[in-house]
Amino acid sequence: MQEFKYFAPSDINQALKILDSVKGDKRILAGGTDLVIAIRERKINPEVVIDLKNTQNLNYIKQENGYIKIGSMSTFTDVIESELIKRKARVLHESCYSMGSPQIRNWATIGGNIINASPATDSVPALMVLDATVKLESVSGIREFKVQDILKGINKTNLNENEILTEISFKIPSENTVTGFRKLGRRAALSIARISIACLIEVEENTMRCRDARIALGAVAKNPIRATSAEEVLIGKDISQKLIDDCVEVISEIAVKNIGNRPSLPFKRQSIKGISRELLNRLYMELWSN
Amino acid sequence: MEEVKISFILNDESVSVEVDPRKRLLDMLREDFLLTGVKEGCSVGECGACTVLIDGRAVTSCLVLAPQVNGHRVTTIEGLQKNGELHPLQQAFIDSGAVQCGFCTPGMILAAKALLDRNPHPTREDIKTAISGNLCRCTGYEKIIKAVETAVKYLEGKDENNRTNDRKKTETLKKLTEEAISDDIRVIGKSIIRKDALKKTTGEALFAGDMRFENMLYGKVLRSQVPHAILKNIDTTDAKSLPGVKAVLTYKDIPGANRVGIILKDEPVLVDHKIARIGDPIALVAAETQEIAEEALERIKVELEELPPVVDVKEAIKEDSVKVHGDTNIIAIKNLIKGDVEEGFRKSDIIVENHYKTNFVSHMFIEPECGIGSYENGVITVWCSSQNVHFDRAEVARVLNMPRSKVRVIQAETGGGFGGKLDISTQCYAALLAYYTKRPVKIIYSRVESTMASSKRHPAIIRCKTGATKEGKLMALDADMILDTGAYASYGPGVITRTVVHITGPYDIPNVKVKGHLVYTNNPMAGAMRGFGVPQAAIVHESQMDILAKELGISPYEIRKRNVLKPGSYTATNQLLTSSVGIEKTLDAAVEKAKEMLKGWEGIL
Numbered sequence: 079m080q081e082f083k084y085f086a087p088s089d090i091n092q093a094l095k096i097l098d099s100v101k102g103d104k105r106i107l108a109g110g111t112d113l114v115i116a117i118r119e120r121k122i123n124p125e126v127v128i129d130l131k132n133t134q135n136l137n138y139i140k141q142e143n144g145y146i147k148i149g150s151m152s153t154f155t156d157v158i159e160s161e162l163i164k165r166k167a168r169v170l171h172e173s174c175y176s177m178g179s180p181q182i183r184n185w186a187t188i189g190g191n192i193i194n195a196s197p198a199t200d201s202v203p204a205l206m207v208l209d210a211t212v213k214l215e216s217v218s219g220i221r222e223f224k225v226q227d228i229l230k231g232i233n234k235t236n237l238n239e240n241e242i243l244t245e246i247s248f249k250i251p252s253e254n255t256v257t258g259f260r261k262l263g264r265r266a267a268l269s270i271a272r273i274s275i276a277c278l279i280e281v282e283e284n285t286m287r288c289r290d291a292r293i294a295l296g297a298v299a300k301n302p303i304r305a306t307s308a309e310e311v312l313i314g315k316d317i318s319q320k321l322i323d324d325c326v327e328v329i330s331e332i333a334v335k336n337i338g339n340r341p342s343l344p345f346k347r348q349s350i351k352g353i354s355r356e357l358l359n360r361l362y363m364e365l366w367s368n
Numbered sequence: 369m370e371e372v373k374i375s376f377i378l379n380d381e382s383v384s385v386e387v388d389p390r391k392r393l394l395d396m397l398r399e400d401f402l403l404t405g406v407k408e409g410c411s412v413g414e415c416g417a418c419t420v421l422i423d424g425r426a427v428t429s430c431l432v433l434a435p436q437v438n439g440h441r442v443t444t445i446e447g448l449q450k451n452g453e454l455h456p457l458q459q460a461f462i463d464s465g466a467v468q469c470g471f472c473t474p475g476m477i478l479a480a481k482a483l484l485d486r487n488p489h490p491t492r493e494d495i496k497t498a499i500s501g502n503l504c505r506c507t508g509y510e511k512i513i514k515a516v517e518t519a520v521k522y523l524e525g526k527d528e529n530n531r532t533n534d535r536k537k538t539e540t541l542k543k544l545t546e547e548a549i550s551d552d553i554r555v556i557g558k559s560i561i562r563k564d565a566l567k568k569t570t571g572e573a574l575f576a577g578d579m580r581f582e583n584m585l586y587g588k589v590l591r592s593q594v595p596h597a598i599l600k601n602i603d604t605t606d607a608k609s610l611p612g613v614k615a616v617l618t619y620k621d622i623p624g625a626n627r628v629g630i631i632l633k634d635e636p637v638l639v640d641h642k643i644a645r646i647g648d649p650i651a652l653v654a655a656e657t658q659e660i661a662e663e664a665l666e667r668i669k670v671e672l673e674e675l676p677p678v679v680d681v682k683e684a685i686k687e688d689s690v691k692v693h694g695d696t697n698i699i700a701i702k703n704l705i706k707g708d709v710e711e712g713f714r715k716s717d718i719i720v721e722n723h724y725k726t727n728f729v730s731h732m733f734i735e736p737e738c739g740i741g742s743y744e745n746g747v748i749t750v751w752c753s754s755q756n757v758h759f760d761r762a763e764v765a766r767v768l769n770m771p772r773s774k775v776r777v778i779q780a781e782t783g784g785g786f787g788g789k790l791d792i793s794t795q796c797y798a799a800l801l802a803y804y805t806k807r808p809v810k811i812i813y814s815r816v817e818s819t820m821a822s823s824k825r826h827p828a829i830i831r832c833k834t835g836a837t838k839e840g841k842l843m844a845l846d847a848d849m850i851l852d853t854g855a856y857a858s859y860g861p862g863v864i865t866r867t868v869v870h871i872t873g874p875y876d877i878p879n880v881k882v883k884g885h886l887v888y889t890n891n892p893m894a895g896a897m898r899g900f901g902v903p904q905a906a907i908v909h910e911s912q913m914d915i916l917a918k919e920l921g922i923s924p925y926e927i928r929k930r931n932v933l934k935p936g937s938y939t940a941t942n943q944l945l946t947s948s949v950g951i952e953k954t955l956d957a958a959v960e961k962a963k964e965m966l967k968g969w970e971g972i973l
């Protein structure tokens with residue numbers, strides 16, 4: 079294993095300064111549950127590792143002016159255990175709960191999961207339907223993007239060399255909103271998503287009329303995608319079983335188009351229908367009982 | 369490398385160390401603090417054997433860089449005993465029989481502790497979730513869940529068997545264990561404490577990877593990346609010149625035989641002519657550290673002439689196929705003939721014929737293979753993870769050309785085997801390197817290397833034709849099968865025999881004709897694995913029974929009931945069964961149980 083210089087900055091400003099000034103292949107170590115393996119297997123050979131595990135003020139989950147704000151170093155367990163998220167953004171709770179094992183959830187961070195830009199990321203589809211914004215900080219200032227806009231392919235992002243993802247935020251969904259996440263893996267625990275779906279449906283007050291719908295799919299393309307044409311099936315209409323069935327068909331078509339002619343296609347073509355139907359039916363029931 | 373100074377709390381004590389930041393928490397705990405209760409099973413966060421608690425939360429220490437715990441509180445299995453008393457979880461694991469090989473046990477207990485510390489009254493689901501990141505290959509999860517439930521009771525002070533009080537003390541438990549073992553006549557019918565359970569729950573049990581010797585070197589094996597090739601040349605000059613490298617060995621350095629194998633001696637210790645599979649061993653290195661040994665491997669230059677591989681058994685049995693060894697790929701043909709199948713099919717009202725295919729299955733013992741060799745006073749000693757020490761000794765002696773009396777092989781605690789540690793793994797390598805360096809040499813396989821080099825379950829292709837009368841009485845079975853033993857025979861000749869003789873299952877069939885081929889391919893080696901050829905047959909005979917039942921319009925239970933072997937039946941090999949034929953009782957009991965479980969669905973039985 080190649081030698082690297084290790085830094086453990088105590089606050090974000092120090093971290094940004096170090097990141098800006100050091101030369102060479104530099105990596106941010108968030109939880110490290112992916113990075114440590116990649117370094118050991120020599121898939122990457124960093125010369126500098128900046129460890130944020132003990133950097134202050136990057137681990138928080140709070141409510142502010144109608145927004146939920148999550149520090150990028152919050153672990154998956156932090157997110158799962160947050161009552162705020164459980165109540166207001168169940169989709170994120172569910173997606174984080176489905177990631178890895180308890181051990182990995184206790185150490186891996188949500189920021190790290192985003193920046194790793196895996197096609198099978200669990201958090202990103204959920205954040206996409208929440209229309210989340212990410213905050214990138216550097217010595218020269220702050221940039222903000224929609225989460226999906228920083229993802230540029232497998233393990234690629236548009237972050238500048240001196241930027242760190244510090245915060246994820248999203249507007250708290252209205253009371254007439256239901257959200258959820260489903261994924262299919264090779265085994266029940268600890269599996270990487272073979273295919274996943276996150277969904278948010280908002281209805282007009284006291285009706286079943288869909289005001290807004292957002293659907294995101296994971297593991298069908300290089301990065302998670304929004305299934306806009308499937309959302310359009312729902313928006314403006316009264317949610318019904320028939321509408322859900324139509325929506326599931328469109329979701330499957332989108333998945334098939336994106337997966338392309340890969341060996342996993344026949345499996346994914348069917349399984350995406352299964353998990354979409356399960357999720358949408360559940361949300362439908364929730365809307366009824368709300 | 370610039371070391372990083374860190375301070376943290378380890379098992380309730382403040383510690384400060386300077387550590388190479390590339391080290392994982394796992395390595396630091398094992399190497400610098402000698403806390404070898406932290407196990408390494410996979411290195412990628414999948415198995416949970418390396419679980420420790422950081423600030424009370426379970427974390428896999430193979431995914432954490434050592435300096436990340438600066439300022440945190442780390443707990444390992446060694447920190448659970450307090451004042452010579454076991455933690456209730458440790459005790460409950462012992463009392464519930466939740467410890468077998470023990471390799472998963474420390475991680476399991478810690479994952480459970482993280483749960484109970486937060487949630488002292490967990491539901492069964494909570495327990496399942498808490499241990500969902502920990503794999504166990506021996507015990508099965510039922511007893512482990514039971515153990516956690518028992519620990520909850522102990523913690524509540526409820527202890528039905530009143531075991532807590534007298535057993536809490538480690539010393540008492542040790543004594544009780546010893547008494548139980550020495551008193552072996554009286555243990556029959558009694559629930560006793562497993563001999564090695566105590567040290568496996570405290571982290572004291574020494575697996576080969578946990579052993580350290582003064583002056584110890586680390587060994588590594590250079591393995592083939594291609595499945596089939598002629599070895600043209602190996603150049604080790606560059607590797608030998610690397611500082612810290614103490615030996616680089618090739619087949620030329622083997623003093624004795626260069627072929628090992630349990631039934632046929634067909635597997636080279638180090639390839640001398642032909643590479644027959646991905647993972648074939650080409651050279652060995654011993655060096656002062658693992659890193660140096662790894663670097664030395666990269667410096668070995670190997671010249672190969674690649675050959676097209678044969679990976680499909682149907683290809684492999686053809687006359688003009690690529691040959692793995694010698695001039696045929698067929699190692700064994702087994703025939704079983706009883707009665708007259710033609711006649712049997714004539715008397716059948718219904719005949720079903722189907723083709724079946726099963727796959728390679730890996731044992732996935734949680735402890736990868738490990739061995740340490742030493743050479744002192746003319747005696748070679750190997751401590752290893754193994755299921756087969758006497759065989760190991762004989763092979764090491766042959767390879768080193770030493771009398772068996774000069775070779776000792778000692779089985780360390782072995783973290784699961786399931787047949788996969790019957791073949792030789794690290795033993796000859798460790799012995800060879802120790803022989804040449806005169807220093808103890810430890811070889812520990814990575815998970816990837818283990819999976820590459822160890823044997824697998826034989827994949828089988830089976831055609832099976834079964835005939836029955838309209839009353840559902842089996843009349844004839846005609847089958848042929850090909851088993852893929854990969855590059856080497858291993859236990860294949862035994863396995864094929866078992867698949868052949870078991871293809872009729874526990875059923876009475878008067879006319880049988882079976883032909884089995886065992887063939888070489890350039891696939892991974894297949895050998896002994898739980899069931900030893902029988903599961904491949906079971907898939908076939910049970911599927912055939914279900915299909916026949918459907919065709920005949922009778923229940924799956926009924927068709928089995930009408931055909932099971934009983935005292936007085938003859939097996940496919942014409943053995944007269946006189947006693948101990950349990951299948952009918954088992955079948956009836958299973959149906960009773962199923963009825964209970966399937967209330968309202970009995971119709972499907």
Ligand code: FES
Pocket residue numbers: 407408409410411412413414415416417418419428429430431
């Ligand atoms: S999870 Fe760490 S060694 Fe398997």
Ligand code: FES
Pocket residue numbers: 466467468469470471472473503504505506507734783784
């Ligand atoms: S006892 Fe769990 S893996 Fe062996």
